[in-house]
Amino acid sequence: MNRISLKVTGAQGQGVNSVGEMLARGLKDAGYCVFGYREYMSLIKGGHSSYQLDISDAHIGSSEQMVNILVCFNHHGLERNIRDVKQGGIVLHQTLDWEWNTEDARWLQGHQVTVVSLPTEQVLHELKAPPILGNTFLTAVVWSFLQQDCGVLESLLRGRFGRKGERVLQMNIDCLQKACAYVASLEKAPFVTLPATNVRWSGHMLLTGSQAMGFGIIHAGCRVYAGYPMTPSSPLLSFLADMQNRTRMVIKQAEDEITAVQMASGAMHMGARAMTATSGGGFDLMTETLSMNGIIENPIVIGLAMRPGPGTGLPTWTAQGDLLLAVHSGHGEFPRCVLSVSDAQDAFDLMPQAFNLAEQYQMPVIVLFDKHIAEALYTQEFYDQEHTVIERHLPDTAQLQELQGADRYAVSSASGGVSPRWLPGTQAATYCAQSDEHSGDGSSEEGAQNASAQMDKRMHKLEALAAQLPEPELFTVHRGQISEVRNAVHPEVLFLGWGSTKGAVLDALLELTSDNSSLIAGYLHYTYLWPLKTDRFSLLSQKARQTILIEGNKQGQLGMLLRQQCGIDIPKKILKYDGRPFCTDELHELLSQFISPTSG
Amino acid sequence: MKSYSCGNTCTWCDGCGNYGIWAAIKRSLVELGIPPHGVFLCYDVGCHGNMSDKLSGYRFHGLHGRVIPFAAGAKLANPRIPIIAHGGDGACFSEGVGHLVHAIRSNYTMVFILHNNANYGLTTGQASALTWQGQPMNSAPNGMPEATLPSMDFVFSLQPTFVARGFSGDIPQMVSILKAAIQHRGFAFVDMLQACPTYNTFATHEWLLERVYDVAADGHDPSDFVRARAIAVDTSERISTGILYQNTAVPGFYERLKSREGIQTFPVEEVQKYDVREYMQELV
Numbered sequence: 001m002n003r004i005s006l007k008v009t010g011a012q013g014q015g016v017n018s019v020g021e022m023l024a025r026g027l028k029d030a031g032y033c034v035f036g037y038r039e040y041m042s043l044i045k046g047g048h049s050s051y052q053l054d055i056s057d058a059h060i061g062s063s064e065q066m067v068n069i070l071v072c073f074n075h076h077g078l079e080r081n082i083r084d085v086k087q088g089g090i091v092l093h094q095t096l097d098w099e100w101n102t103e104d105a106r107w108l109q110g111h112q113v114t115v116v117s118l119p120t121e122q123v124l125h126e127l128k129a130p131p132i133l134g135n136t137f138l139t140a141v142v143w144s145f146l147q148q149d150c151g152v153l154e155s156l157l158r159g160r161f162g163r164k165g166e167r168v169l170q171m172n173i174d175c176l177q178k179a180c181a182y183v184a185s186l187e188k189a190p191f192v193t194l195p196a197t198n199v200r201w202s203g204h205m206l207l208t209g210s211q212a213m214g215f216g217i218i219h220a221g222c223r224v225y226a227g228y229p230m231t232p233s234s235p236l237l238s239f240l241a242d243m244q245n246r247t248r249m250v251i252k253q254a255e256d257e258i259t260a261v262q263m264a265s266g267a268m269h270m271g272a273r274a275m276t277a278t279s280g281g282g283f284d285l286m287t288e289t290l291s292m293n294g295i296i297e298n299p300i301v302i303g304l305a306m307r308p309g310p311g312t313g314l315p316t317w318t319a320q321g322d323l324l325l326a327v328h329s330g331h332g333e334f335p336r337c338v339l340s341v342s343d344a345q346d347a348f349d350l351m352p353q354a355f356n357l358a359e360q361y362q363m364p365v366i367v368l369f370d371k372h373i374a375e376a377l378y379t380q381e382f383y384d385q386e387h388t389v390i391e392r393h394l395p396d397t398a399q400l401q402e403l404q405g406a407d408r409y410a411v412s413s414a415s416g417g418v419s420p421r422w423l424p425g426t427q428a429a430t431y432c433a434q435s436d437e438h439s440g441d442g443s444s445e446e447g448a449q450n451a452s453a454q455m456d457k458r459m460h461k462l463e464a465l466a467a468q469l470p471e472p473e474l475f476t477v478h479r480g481q482i483s484e485v486r487n488a489v490h491p492e493v494l495f496l497g498w499g500s501t502k503g504a505v506l507d508a509l510l511e512l513t514s515d516n517s518s519l520i521a522g523y524l525h526y527t528y529l530w531p532l533k534t535d536r537f538s539l540l541s542q543k544a545r546q547t548i549l550i551e552g553n554k555q556g557q558l559g560m561l562l563r564q565q566c567g568i569d570i571p572k573k574i575l576k577y578d579g580r581p582f583c584t585d586e587l588h589e590l591l592s593q594f595i596s597p598t599s600g
Numbered sequence: 601m602k603s604y605s606c607g608n609t610c611t612w613c614d615g616c617g618n619y620g621i622w623a624a625i626k627r628s629l630v631e632l633g634i635p636p637h638g639v640f641l642c643y644d645v646g647c648h649g650n651m652s653d654k655l656s657g658y659r660f661h662g663l664h665g666r667v668i669p670f671a672a673g674a675k676l677a678n679p680r681i682p683i684i685a686h687g688g689d690g691a692c693f694s695e696g697v698g699h700l701v702h703a704i705r706s707n708y709t710m711v712f713i714l715h716n717n718a719n720y721g722l723t724t725g726q727a728s729a730l731t732w733q734g735q736p737m738n739s740a741p742n743g744m745p746e747a748t749l750p751s752m753d754f755v756f757s758l759q760p761t762f763v764a765r766g767f768s769g770d771i772p773q774m775v776s777i778l779k780a781a782i783q784h785r786g787f788a789f790v791d792m793l794q795a796c797p798t799y800n801t802f803a804t805h806e807w808l809l810e811r812v813y814d815v816a817a818d819g820h821d822p823s824d825f826v827r828a829r830a831i832a833v834d835t836s837e838r839i840s841t842g843i844l845y846q847n848t849a850v851p852g853f854y855e856r857l858k859s860r861e862g863i864q865t866f867p868v869e870e871v872q873k874y875d876v877r878e879y880m881q882e883l884v
Contacts, residue, residue: 205883215876223867224676244859247874250676250867251859255702259669262662266673269660270640272867274677292663352873382880390873423868424640424658424674425681432652432659435645442661443608443653 002195003056005064009081010073013045015135020051022139026156027055028206028379030148031197036377037063042315048076057195061343061503065583068192071142088112090190094120114190123178129171136172140179147191150180205380209373210235212344216351217275218247221390224267224274226252226260231315232371233277233305257282261289269298269433271423273355277303280322287329290364294334296433299358306370308579317579318371320499320552326366327530335462338530341369342502344378356391361461362421372500372581395420400428406440411453417460466531475506475523480514490543491522493595497550498526498558501582505550508587519595534566541568548594549573601626603636604656611650617768617794622651624774632779642671644687647722648715665695672708678868679854682782683710690720693729693749704758707786709852717796718803725799732802752832761786763845767812768794769805780843786852815842822846
């Protein structure tokens with residue numbers, strides 16, 4: 001695998017995202033797998049932000065910490081980001097009067113970094129173009145340094161600006177031509193050679209994790225979505241809201257998170273598929289309702305987009321700190337299912353599953369994702385829609401006639417704790433969805449025997465669910481290839497993780513096993529986090545020479561859950577809790593410490 | 601009435617206003633020809649919430665202060681089913697007051713019955729925001745230091761589309777109010793003044809009975825917002841009851857949704873696999 005990384009930095013609102021998106025689109029169309037990663041601060045204008053693209057001929061699902069090309073809109077990038085540039089890399093900037101301090105100058109020279117200052121302002125002046133056109137100029141210069149065909153970029157610009165009128169389009173084309181001419185005029189242009197293109201990528205989508213989840217939600221037949229803005233769940237709300245006139249979904253921006261989850265619960269109880277999503281603080285507010293859905297056995301799907309806490313924390317950064325929250329939140333004991341999205345593929349695939357599980361087991365399903373997934377840009381193939389099945393587990397008309405009100409919460413061990421659920425408004429016996437402890441028809445019932453029996457009934461569902469859920473997925477990586485699960489092969493080194501870490505771990509292991517041809521590494525990835533399956537983990541960790549836990553939190557929360565459920569402790573951990581996602585090169589270095597012959 | 605009856609025994613105190621409200625709800629549904637499977641009754645937590653298993657019909661008994669958003673969500677999913685949500689003055693004007701504000705603003709088509717006994721009955725007589733200032737209560741032996749919340753003035757300030765006030769001692773009037781509320785397009789706020797013989801020693805059944813009067817008999821025009829607000833707020837000598845205000849010209853929340861224009865089905869009927877290929881194509 002060959003990969004190149006490129007980071008655009010600038011003030012928020014200056015056009016960083018615009019340049020990043022144009023380059024991403026162009027490179028994907030040209031035949032590369034592109035992975036985009038945004039960093040920004042919790043403010044609207046002026047904060048230092050960046051948009052990084054990692055580009056490869058092979059599939060990649062992560063960023064590198066160190067980049068080949070750094071593009072700086074303003075001098076802040078020159079001050080803060082030059083140490084992010086690789087040996088032999090390039091810095092492009094447009095701060096013409098910039099002077100390096102001695103230390104930085106020495107560093108740049110020592111690392112053989114080429115610095116190019118671009119005459120953007122002069123070019124725009126000559127073209128009488130407004131400052132916003134600087135984005136196009138910058139994009140085109142980078143495009144030329146990457147030795148890409150200017151015609152491809154031109155057609156992209158036509159697609160993007162064609163609707164804005166001939167004049168706007170022409171100015172963009174002029175900027176493109178000026179940029180190409182400028183690069184051609186350079187005596188020693190620092191060209192970067194990308195790997196050979198692969199045509200399969202050009203037919204892929206370029207989309208964020210939020211869009212991927214949104215597609216999954218629409219596909220799953222969710223008809224009501226209620227939300228309250230909170231980063232990083234807001235892009236999902238915005239996306240579904242923007243789609244509402246086409247999907248005809250009911251989208252409601254509620255007055256707070258409690259309202260959002262109550263509305264979604266009410267809509268789901270009535271028989272629609274409904275959902276809400278939020279981040280940690282908002283989820284805290286929802287937890288009383290989570291518990292309520294537990295006792296009234298109401299299916300509900302809640303997205304929990306993680307960012308670093310506690311408190312307001314780091315609002316626009318990423319974390320995996322809410323696993324234990326998802327598993328343990330809410331008062332009293334009740335069954336729930338916790339799933340975790342890891343990339344743009346399962347962001348889609350898990351949504352129909354989440355709704356099916358919620359309706360099958362009549363329990364809350366929490367879908368974890370994080371800021372990294374919500375806003376990362378993925379090169380993604382079209383989703384398989386053929387195999388999706390919508391399973392509602394509702395009685396048919398004949399069955400409805402047979403029902404008694406007392407069947408609603410009837411205690412019957414034969415059904416795995418699942419009693420019939422039917423919808424208000426249907427012509428049948430009625431019942432009360434009762435948040436007090438209750439008897440079969442939802443009448444309040446405080447008897448001791450009933451209390452134990454109803455608790456047993458509800459918790460019994462967890463066993464049935466656990467039996468249905470798959471064990472964690474094992475990726476065996478050897479000689480730079482990921483192989484299918486082979487039970488006969490036990491990885492000598494076993495890495496363990498969940499969520500968005502997957503992309504970086506797999507990318508790092510591919511590199512690591514290319515360097516070390518004798519190594520058979522395993523990555524055990526948890527998608528289904530509650531109820532927690534531990535058989536495969538127990539088996540593999542016993543056979544492995546060493547087991548290493550990788551998580552984006554302080555305490556190693558999956559490790560804590562595993563120890564709680566099966567007694568196995570994982571003392572070796574790679575933990576990160578600075579708001580940044582794991583990067584491939586960073587993990588490569590950390591993982592190699594564990595596989596060197598002297599370790600273990 | 602029989603179709604709404606249920607085997608469970610009522611657990612309210614003798615003389616509790618909930619008996620009258622309970623009877624009025626059942627009678628109004630029967631008089632409107634709504635069968636038990638054709639209604640959704642939602643209850644907050646409090647003494648009134650113990651009605652949830654004392655009658656038939658599809659019912660929900662949830663969390664304290666949160667009944668309005670659950671009921672509103674249910675309504676969005678299936679606008680065909682009439683919804684009556686119940687909450688006390690604690691749930692409505694303290695714990696969940698934000699929900700009331702936005703429900704009136706959104707004009708969800710549903711009935712909200714405020715079981716107004718001016719105290720927290722089920723937790724044994726603490727003061728609510730509607731308890732009289734200075735009144736000694738459980739947990740406030742020196743009397744309530746806070747000002748009484750002017751609930752009617754507050755509700756009218758939110759531009760409601762339906763406001764009524766009933767009295768738990770007058771079942772026929774409650775029935776006529778509830779029938780109009782159920783048929784109202786939008787959020788129908790019904791303030792039911794109810795006796796709490798155990799904990800409310802100030803606004804008793806007799807005290808209320810002496811003061812209430814029927815605005816319809818007084819010739820009140822419910823389309824007159826200014827007059828309605830004035831007679832709703834001023835309870836110094838007499839307490840107005842009946843339909844105080846109604847505006848039928850304002851569309852309910854669901855009707856305002858552009859995304860739902862021209863669709864005959866409702867979300868509950870639309871759960872199926874949706875093809876997103878067209879959307880995917882746009883992201884290539």
